[in-house]
Amino acid sequence: MSMNPDRLAPSYLEQSEAVRARFERIRQREVILEVRNLGKRFSSAQGEVEALRDISFQIRRREFVCVIGPSGCGKSTLIRTLAGLESHSSGEVLLDNRPVDGPGSDRGMVFQGYSLFPWLTVKKNVMFGPEMNGRGGDEAEQDALTWLDLVGLSKFANAYPHQLSGGMRQRVAIARALVNQPRILLMDEPFGALDAQTRSKMQSHLLDIWKNIDITVLFITHDLDEAIFLADRILVLKAHPGEVQELIEVPVPRPRSPGQFSSAEFLATKARLEELIHPPMPTESEEDQVVKPRMIRFTDVDDNVE
Numbered sequence: 001m002s003m004n005p006d007r008l009a010p011s012y013l014e015q016s017e018a019v020r021a022r023f024e025r026i027r028q029r030e031v032i033l034e035v036r037n038l039g040k041r042f043s044s045a046q047g048e049v050e051a052l053r054d055i056s057f058q059i060r061r062r063e064f065v066c067v068i069g070p071s072g073c074g075k076s077t078l079i080r081t082l083a084g085l086e087s088h089s090s091g092e093v094l095l096d097n098r099p100v101d102g103p104g105s106d107r108g109m110v111f112q113g114y115s116l117f118p119w120l121t122v123k124k125n126v127m128f129g130p131e132m133n134g135r136g137g138d139e140a141e142q143d144a145l146t147w148l149d150l151v152g153l154s155k156f157a158n159a160y161p162h163q164l165s166g167g168m169r170q171r172v173a174i175a176r177a178l179v180n181q182p183r184i185l186l187m188d189e190p191f192g193a194l195d196a197q198t199r200s201k202m203q204s205h206l207l208d209i210w211k212n213i214d215i216t217v218l219f220i221t222h223d224l225d226e227a228i229f230l231a232d233r234i235l236v237l238k239a240h241p242g243e244v245q246e247l248i249e250v251p252v253p254r255p256r257s258p259g260q261f262s263s264a265e266f267l268a269t270k271a272r273l274e275e276l277i278h279p280p281m282p283t284e285s286e287e288d289q290v291v292k293p294r295m296i297r298f299t300d301v302d303d304n305v306e
């Protein structure tokens with residue numbers, strides 16, 4: 001008897017008892033970040049762009065949420081708005097029930113580009129935030145050394161950024177964001193510029209850090225595997241305007257390990273994300289409604305020959 005493989009594949013909606021129980025526990029926790037009907041328009045000489053429309057979601061304490069979506073769908077705009085670096089046009093952003101209306105040390109940011117000060121040592125880079133927040137020199141130094149230890153870079157405290165590899169620089173950037181004890185860590189494709197091997201190490205490293213401290217994470221990525229590997233839930237945005245398409249609970253159990261990349265739950269989740277990000281080609285009847293190339297007048301090819 002032949003078996004239909006489609007019927008055997010689990011759905012990304014199926015959760016084991018342990019995974020279901022974990023989501024149940026997360027739902028009991030307090031809401032750290034609440035985004036309500038958020039909208040963002042940009043006006044420029046070229047006209048208006050509606051970058052985000054009616055975005056609503058909540059993130060609970062110690063949750064790890066990834067955001068994916070096609071290029072230009074507003075992921076960076078969303079995270080910059082949450083960071084208070086960008087104003088919003090409509091809706092509300094609440095952190096610990098208080099409206100966000102500008103940058104603050106309760107949010108830590110890590111971007112793709114290395115944003116360290118090249119003229120400061122690793123330790124001084126990490127001390128910068130606490131010093132700006134009024135911590136004394138000795139306290140700031142102690143804070144910096146504690147966090148550098150947590151990201152495994154104690155030995156490089158006196159090195160300069162250019163002496164570090166890309167992965168190490170991003171670890172300093174993480175220490176620099178965490179040293180201010182933010183409520184939430186906002187990460188915009190932080191590993192996007194790293195080679196595949198370093199990237200995979202950094203993903204495991206980030207999960208180790210996250211496991212050990214009280215931090216909530218919102219992490220933007222283009223990489224579906226990275227999103228599934230890291231996240232409790234994945235917010236899928238669609239483009240033009242950026243709107244929430246689906247908020248997926250990742251059914252892959254924790255602790256995560258690279259061996260899970262080929263597990264049934266992982267593959268089922270990836271298939272769903274691919275379906276959302278790269279929808280199937282139009283069927284023939286839908287195609288009839290699309291302007292066909294033959295309806296466009298082409299100039300004679302010879303016209304273009306000089």
Ligand SMILES: Nc1ncnc2c1ncn2[C@@H]1O[C@H](COP(=O)(O)OP(=O)(O)OP(=O)(O)O)[C@@H](O)[C@H]1O
Pocket residue numbers: 042043044049050051069070071072073074075076077078
């Ligand atoms: N400062 C700005 N002024 C005008 N338009 C902007 C500005 N910033 C972003 N946009 C527009 O808003 C939309 C969303 O951009 P955004 O950078 O948030 O997308 P993204 O999802 O992060 O893209 P990518 O995946 O390529 O990083 C785009 O159409 C972009 O051109």
Ligand SMILES: [Mg+2]
Pocket residue numbers: 075076077
């Ligand atoms: Mg972006």
